[in-house]
Amino acid sequence: MTGARTLRLLAASQVVETDAHEGPVYVADEDALYFTTVRRERVAIKRLALADRSVSVVREDANTANGMALDRDGRLVVCEQGTMTEPARITRLDPETGAVETLVEAWNGVPLNSPNDVVVKRDGTIWFTDPSYGHLQGFRPEPRTGDHVYRYDPASGELAVVLDSLDKPNGLAFSPDESILYVGDNGAPHQLLAFDVEDGVRLTGGRVLAVSTPEHPDGLEVDAEGRIYASFSGGVQVLSEDGDLLGEIELPGAVNFTFGGPDGTALFITADTAVWAAVTNAKGARP
Numbered sequence: 001m002t003g004a005r006t007l008r009l010l011a012a013s014q015v016v017e018t019d020a021h022e023g024p025v026y027v028a029d030e031d032a033l034y035f036t037t038v039r040r041e042r043v044a045i046k047r048l049a050l051a052d053r054s055v056s057v058v059r060e061d062a063n064t065a066n067g068m069a070l071d072r073d074g075r076l077v078v079c080e081q082g083t084m085t086e087p088a089r090i091t092r093l094d095p096e097t098g099a100v101e102t103l104v105e106a107w108n109g110v111p112l113n114s115p116n117d118v119v120v121k122r123d124g125t126i127w128f129t130d131p132s133y134g135h136l137q138g139f140r141p142e143p144r145t146g147d148h149v150y151r152y153d154p155a156s157g158e159l160a161v162v163l164d165s166l167d168k169p170n171g172l173a174f175s176p177d178e179s180i181l182y183v184g185d186n187g188a189p190h191q192l193l194a195f196d197v198e199d200g201v202r203l204t205g206g207r208v209l210a211v212s213t214p215e216h217p218d219g220l221e222v223d224a225e226g227r228i229y230a231s232f233s234g235g236v237q238v239l240s241e242d243g244d245l246l247g248e249i250e251l252p253g254a255v256n257f258t259f260g261g262p263d264g265t266a267l268f269i270t271a272d273t274a275v276w277a278a279v280t281n282a283k284g285a286r287p
Helices: none
Strands: 006-011 020-027 032-037 045-049 054-059 065-070 076-080 089-093 100-104 118-120 126-130 148-153 158-163 169-174 180-185 191-198 202-211 220-222 228-232 235-239 245-250 256-260 266-270 275-279
Touching (some): 065 126, 180 220, 202 235, 220 256
Parallel strands (some): 020 065, 020 256, 169 220
Antiparallel strands (some): 032 045, 045 054, 065 076, 126 148
16 A cells, blocks of 8 residues: 555444445544445435544435535535435535535526535635436436536525536545646546636636546545545545646545544545545645
């Protein structure tokens, strides 16, 4: 294994409460990791307390939730992919009270497809991908709009399409200074792209940084030095800003990940049957 000093198992598959699939979010004040579970009868949002490795349920039925992010007020912004009867939407969950608020569920009156991943910019705006995986996987109706990347401004309530040229937009991550948005296209071909963020509201200058393996890249993360972390069939690849391969964290089955821990150098990786921590030589781009 390269790209990490050590790799240790935090939670194993033989414990039911460790079916961590997507949306890992580290909350420093709690030293805890939130995640969404593998889609079976339902998807839950769970919390892993890192001090004692105990797992608790935050929301038992989270409407096929997938990606998550933390907003400036410590609430979870959740991609709810929806079902055949429940609409897809972006919600905001207060982990303390369990209160759920719907932020977005339609664009110009047209229902969302199945929101996949989300990032919250420092200005509070919410950027998310909305591919049609839900329909392709049989739990959402036929899509009525394209597979887009959106920007939502909670202050104004404005929702705008910032990208409509990708096949299946998936993972998202901003560069440390938020001047670049990295997007994983999990369609055909499977590739990692970079877009310049102009005036904080629009994307320009799309360019391909790397071509990946089938079903990847999914998870994306960026460290404080601007290196890009992307899932691939063998685990996690570490790439330069130009897309050059710098190293790999070997962990087949890795789905998504986030930096955290007391000093920010742990890369918490969800892998459907477990949560792993790769202790790296880098720190996450966000505090």
